[in-house]
Amino acid sequence: MSTLSTAELRMPVVAASAVREFARGGYHGTTIADVARDARISPAYVFKLFPSKERLFVAALDDCFERILETLAAGADAAADQGPDAVLDAMGGAYAELISDRTLLLLQVHAQSVADIPEIGQALRAGLKRVTRFAKTRSGASDSAVQRFVAYGQLCHLIVTAGIDTVPDEWATILSHGIRHPA
Amino acid sequence: MSTLSTAELRMPVVAASAVREFARGGYHGTTIADVARDARISPAYVFKLFPSKERLFVAALDDCFERILETLAAGADAAADQGPDAVLDAMGGAYAELISDRTLLLLQVHAQSVADIPEIGQALRAGLKRVTRFAKTRSGASDSAVQRFVAYGQLCHLIVTAGIDTVPDEWATILSHGIRHPA
DNA sequence: CGGGAGAGTGAGTGTACAGTCACTCTCATG
DNA sequence: CATGAGAGTGACTGTACACTCACTCTCCCG
Numbered sequence: 001m002s003t004l005s006t007a008e009l010r011m012p013v014v015a016a017s018a019v020r021e022f023a024r025g026g027y028h029g030t031t032i033a034d035v036a037r038d039a040r041i042s043p044a045y046v047f048k049l050f051p052s053k054e055r056l057f058v059a060a061l062d063d064c065f066e067r068i069l070e071t072l073a074a075g076a077d078a079a080a081d082q083g084p085d086a087v088l089d090a091m092g093g094a095y096a097e098l099i100s101d102r103t104l105l106l107l108q109v110h111a112q113s114v115a116d117i118p119e120i121g122q123a124l125r126a127g128l129k130r131v132t133r134f135a136k137t138r139s140g141a142s143d144s145a146v147q148r149f150v151a152y153g154q155l156c157h158l159i160v161t162a163g164i165d166t167v168p169d170e171w172a173t174i175l176s177h178g179i180r181h182p183a
Numbered sequence: 184m185s186t187l188s189t190a191e192l193r194m195p196v197v198a199a200s201a202v203r204e205f206a207r208g209g210y211h212g213t214t215i216a217d218v219a220r221d222a223r224i225s226p227a228y229v230f231k232l233f234p235s236k237e238r239l240f241v242a243a244l245d246d247c248f249e250r251i252l253e254t255l256a257a258g259a260d261a262a263a264d265q266g267p268d269a270v271l272d273a274m275g276g277a278y279a280e281l282i283s284d285r286t287l288l289l290l291q292v293h294a295q296s297v298a299d300i301p302e303i304g305q306a307l308r309a310g311l312k313r314v315t316r317f318a319k320t321r322s323g324a325s326d327s328a329v330q331r332f333v334a335y336g337q338l339c340h341l342i343v344t345a346g347i348d349t350v351p352d353e354w355a356t357i358l359s360h361g362i363r364h365p366a
Numbered sequence: 367c368g369g370g371a372g373a374g375t376g377a378g379t380g381t382a383c384a385g386t387c388a389c390t391c392t393c394a395t396g
Numbered sequence: 397c398a399t400g401a402g403a404g405t406g407a408c409t410g411t412a413c414a415c416t417c418a419c420t421c422t423c424c425c426g
Contacts, residue, residue, distance in 0.1 A: 007403075026296050028211030031383060042405045047385065112344045113209050113296035124345050132354040143357045147338070150358055154337035155330070161295045162307050171315040174326045175333055190373075214413060225375050230415065373422080383412085392403080 011049050011059075014039045018060035023103040026110040027057055027120070057114075058123045064107050065127030069134055071098040076138050084141035088149050091135060095153065096180035102160060109161050155179065194232050194242075197222045201243035206286040209293040210240055210303070240297075241306045247290050248310030252317060254281040259321050267324035271332050274318060278336065279363035285343060292344050338362065 005013075017039035021030050032053060036043040050056040075094020076087050099105040108124075115121040128150075136146050156179050159165050164172045165179075188196075200221035204213050215236060219226040233239040258277025259270050282288040291307075298304040311333075319329050339362050342348050347355045348362075 005403080010403085026211065028209065029297070032385085033383075043384090044386080044406080045404055048404080053384065109292075110296050112341065113293050114212075115344045115346065121346055125347065125350060128341075128345060128347065128358070129352070129354045132357055136354070136357060143360060146357050147360060148334075150341075151331075151334045151338035154341050155334035158295065158311075158333075158337050161298050162311060163298065163304055164308065164311065167308060169312070171312045171319070174315055174319060174329050175311070177326060177330060188373080193373085215415085216413075226414090227376080227416080228374055231374080236414065368426090369424105371422105371424085373420100375418105375420080377417095377419100379414105379416080381413090384410095386409080387407090388405105389407100390403100390405080392401105394401090395399090396397105 007049060010039075010041070012063070014041070014046060014049055014056075015059040015063045018056050019063055019107055020103060022057055022060050022110060023106040027053075027114040027117075032056070054117060054119050057111075058119055060107065061111050061120065061123045061127060064104050064111075065130060068095070068098065068104060068127075069130055071095060072131070072134060073138070084139045085145060087139040088135065088141045088145055091139065092149060092152070093180060096156070099156070099160070100181065105157055105160055109157055152179070190232060193222075193224070195246070197224070197229060197232055197239075198242045198246045201239050202246055202290055203286060205240055205243050205293060206289040210236075210297045210300075215239070237300060237302050240294075241302055243290065244294050244303070244306045244310060247287050248313060251278070251281065251287060251310075252313055254278060255314070255317060256321070267322045268328060270322040271318065271324045271328055274322065275332060275335070276363060279339070282339070282343070283364065288340055288343055292340055335362070 014035065018035045021034045021038050024030065025034065032046050033043045035056065036046050039046075046056065050059060071094050072091045075091045078094070079087050079090035081087075111120060111124050115124050132146065132150065135141070135149055136143070139146070141149075155175065159176050159179060165176055197218065201218045204217045204221050207213065208217065215229050216226045218239065219229050222229075229239065233242060254277050255274045258274045261277070262270050262273035264270075294303060294307050298307050315329060315333065318324070318332055319326070322329070324332075338358065342359050342362055348359055
């Protein structure tokens with residue numbers, strides 16, 4: 001095989017593969033070989049680009065939050081009404097659409113589950129910090145409205161990961177009611 | 184070593200060990216040997232009591248929800264004001280106290296992360312069904328109040344797993360404000 | 367006392383995986 | 397064309413782990 005790329009160009013591609021694969025299997029349930037296969041490179045080369053599995057996961061998580069922030073910004077900008085609550089609502093809609101393919105949602109849940117690994121916990125907090133601050137400053141909503149925004153986001157994560165949206169039962173509709181199409 | 188117990192008595196003890204160990208390491212990050220060590224039996228005997236690691240995890244999760252239900256019931260009974268919102272609030276307080284040692288909280292987060300394993304997803308939904316139904320019927324609160332109850336519970340899980348309660352920064356207080364002592 | 371049921375284990379087996387290393391191949395430059 | 401920097405890999409290592417099996421030991425019942 002010939003030289004197709006530089007390490008600088010290859011890294012974000014591998015990070016994107018890591019997002020997909022870690023979202024599918026979680027940290028412990030995903031192998032370097034899985035990511036390498038998705039990125040069409042050898043497992044050995046993954047270790048040339050990232051020093052360890054932990055750092056690869058962190059790169060994936062950073063990418064995940066980067067995309068979320070972009071989406072929230074776009075959603076906020078597209079809001080017809082630029083009042084605080086309307087902007088927050090528009091962000092919620094944009095987020096719901098973003099995670100309709102489940103990948104970024106699952107990665108966050110997996111990250112929560114291995115947040116006791118110091119570097120991962122730190123990356124998770126950094127991402128949440130960015131999301132919280134952006135939601136607050138861009139919308140100008142009250143602290144409690146921002147808190148509610150995040151809380152219902154977490155509920156949405158639960159609904160999708162547990163497959164509650166596919167349960168046609170009353171308890172399931174209580175939890176899912178009004179949550180925007182986690183299709 | 185002598186015969187100390189019957190399988191029937193041993194099973195719940197091992198399940199309790201499984202709750203502790205799986206809460207610590209998650210499904211993929213915990214070995215049967217870890218659980219066996221905690222329960223002071225050999226790894227081989229764990230497989231005499233439970234047919235597979237998956238089923239052991241399910242047993243742990245069932246135990247976890249059993250304890251949560253008991254706690255919610257006790258909290259509700261102890262409420263001075265038996266109005267719907269007051270009962271729900273009392274349940275929230277009891278839950279906050281229950282998960283102050285993080286074990287049951289972490290197990291739920293780990294369960295969410297491996298809910299794509301069919302048996303585990305099923306057990307998770309069964310637990311959530313019990314919690315949701317109990318919260319609704321025992322309190323008599325509105326659907327949206329019950330939904331809010333669960334949503335803020337999930338926010339609480341995020342705060343604890345990500346260690347947000349230890350961050351002395353404004354974004355962290357926005358998320359943590361009013362959440363009862365996740366110490 | 368003989369035997370059988372059930373508690374409990376030691377010693378494996380097969381496999382999978384994080385990380386390493388010596389190596390090749392390509393290409394730009396002097 | 398020589399060389400060297402950097403892209404990329406095959407083959408390996410050491411270890412860890414889910415699960416199995418043949419076995420022992422104890423105690424109860426006839």
